[in-house]
Amino acid sequence: MEDPVNGRADQERRASPGSLGITAKSSPPPTREMGARAARAEKYQALHQARVWIGRRVNKLLPDVQFPGEIFRTFDCRNVRTSCMVEVRHTTGMAANYRNLATCGSVWACPVCASRIQERRRLELEHLVQWAEDQGLQAIMVTFTFPHTGFDSLGDLLARQADAFKRFRRGSPFARLKASIGFQGLVRSLEVTHGLTNGWHPHTHELWLVSPAVGQEIRARLVELWERACIAAGLLDPADQAKVYAFRQHSVDVRLNASSGDYLAKQDSSRKWGITHEVAKATSKAGKAKGVHPHEFLVRMAKGDEARYFEYLEAMKGKRQLFWSPGLKDRCGLDEVSDDDLALGGDDADLLGNLNQDEWDFIRAKRLAAQVLDAAEIGGFDLILRFLKRRGYKPPDFGTSFVDQDEHRFPGLAPFSVT
Numbered sequence: 001m002e003d004p005v006n007g008r009a010d011q012e013r014r015a016s017p018g019s020l021g022i023t024a025k026s027s028p029p030p031t032r033e034m035g036a037r038a039a040r041a042e043k044y045q046a047l048h049q050a051r052v053w054i055g056r057r058v059n060k061l062l063p064d065v066q067f068p069g070e071i072f073r074t075f076d077c078r079n080v081r082t083s084c085m086v087e088v089r090h091t092t093g094m095a096a097n098y099r100n101l102a103t104c105g106s107v108w109a110c111p112v113c114a115s116r117i118q119e120r121r122r123l124e125l126e127h128l129v130q131w132a133e134d135q136g137l138q139a140i141m142v143t144f145t146f147p148h149t150g151f152d153s154l155g156d157l158l159a160r161q162a163d164a165f166k167r168f169r170r171g172s173p174f175a176r177l178k179a180s181i182g183f184q185g186l187v188r189s190l191e192v193t194h195g196l197t198n199g200w201h202p203h204t205h206e207l208w209l210v211s212p213a214v215g216q217e218i219r220a221r222l223v224e225l226w227e228r229a230c231i232a233a234g235l236l237d238p239a240d241q242a243k244v245y246a247f248r249q250h251s252v253d254v255r256l257n258a259s260s261g262d263y264l265a266k267q268d269s270s271r272k273w274g275i276t277h278e279v280a281k282a283t284s285k286a287g288k289a290k291g292v293h294p295h296e297f298l299v300r301m302a303k304g305d306e307a308r309y310f311e312y313l314e315a316m317k318g319k320r321q322l323f324w325s326p327g328l329k330d331r332c333g334l335d336e337v338s339d340d341d342l343a344l345g346g347d348d349a350d351l352l353g354n355l356n357q358d359e360w361d362f363i364r365a366k367r368l369a370a371q372v373l374d375a376a377e378i379g380g381f382d383l384i385l386r387f388l389k390r391r392g393y394k395p396p397d398f399g400t401s402f403v404d405q406d407e408h409r410f411p412g413l414a415p416f417s418v419t
């Protein structure tokens with residue numbers, strides 16, 4: 001497919017407000033890349049909002065107050081340089097990214113890091129499901145939910161949920177169940193959404209590796225164990241018959257012969273998250289009932305969203321988003337890679353060029369970080385410089401010629417023309 005931007009002559013390119021200013025005159029049909037770029041811009045915008053809220057909160061609270069999670073790292077994330085030059089890296093077919101910037105690596109606090117980390121975790125899950133198939137195992141997807149109301153605090157619900165799971169998994173009934181289905185391990189994903197009617201909705205999606213003979217009959221046994229655990233943990237009132245009935249209908253969902261795609265599609269909005277998707281969903285009836293991913297607070301900014309964002313960070317502090325059965329990664333041939341290492345990524349991509357301090361300060365002041373990555377993907381470093389110039393960037397007079405600066409940027413390369 002022809003590149004919608006590079007396939008046209010320069011004079012056909014027109015600036016439009018809020019865009020890179022390199023959009024072709026006749027708008028091309030949206031491509032997958034354009035969707036990904038729009039989603040990235042939303043995530044950078046959401047990260048900016050997180051920075052605003054964190055800054056405000058820090059100013060309001062006393063210095064000795066504990067801050068939830070690692071919000072200071074999120075405050076600096078993709079904003080503060082860790083070296084004198086900021087590298088822009090890109091390999092064709094991949095997303096461009098920066099090096100030499102602070103990253104927070106928080107799946108809970110940071111929409112940009114969460115997206116990068118989940119993209120890599122998705123590949124690990126795909127590998128696991130393929131491996132399970134090669135071993136003659138069946139992957140089944142089990143989702144556990146429980147009743148909740150708008151009056152419950154997230155911290156309280158999570159504590160009860162953890163207690164319920166502890167009760168669910170301990171003792172001989174669960175051991176017998178595992179033995180009977182040839183259980184080989186699981187990956188559990190902890191998810192939280194928030195609905196304006198029923199409040200916080202923590203739930204888990206689990207991928208279980210079991211014998212190929214396992215069928216839907218497993219569901220009744222899981223419901224029985226889960227019901228007992230939820231009653232004991234105070235999540236279900238056994239005297240409330242309507243609730244118990246609904247619980248038996250909806251609290252456990254089993255999907256047999258699951259593909260990694262099924263599993264990930266179930267991971268709510270965290271992966272697909274983006275304003276176009278979420279806002280459309282949040283205003284629909286189904287969306288209101290199901291709720292939104294907490295990163296949506298940063299974009300939606302409804303009444304109470306700022307407080308909810310911090311309640312979420314406080315409650316998720318120290319929790320793992322994905323849990324793998326001990327030894328399972330090793331068995332299927334995956335290395336352990338920390339979220340921190342995944343958050344930045346791109347170190348093996350080609351270096352397009354270096355942004356100096358002054359250019360980076362301009363980019364962050366004007367909040368152009370996402371658009372600069374778009375430019376990198378579309379037209380390389382040359383386009384980044386033209387884009388910055390168009391946005392009003394003027395290099396400070398260091399008493400050197402512009403050519404000298406270019407040589408500094410690209411040692412050994414002839415300077416290109418900046419027009």
Ligand SMILES: [Zn+2]
Binds near residue numbers: 105106111113
């Ligand atoms: Zn981050």
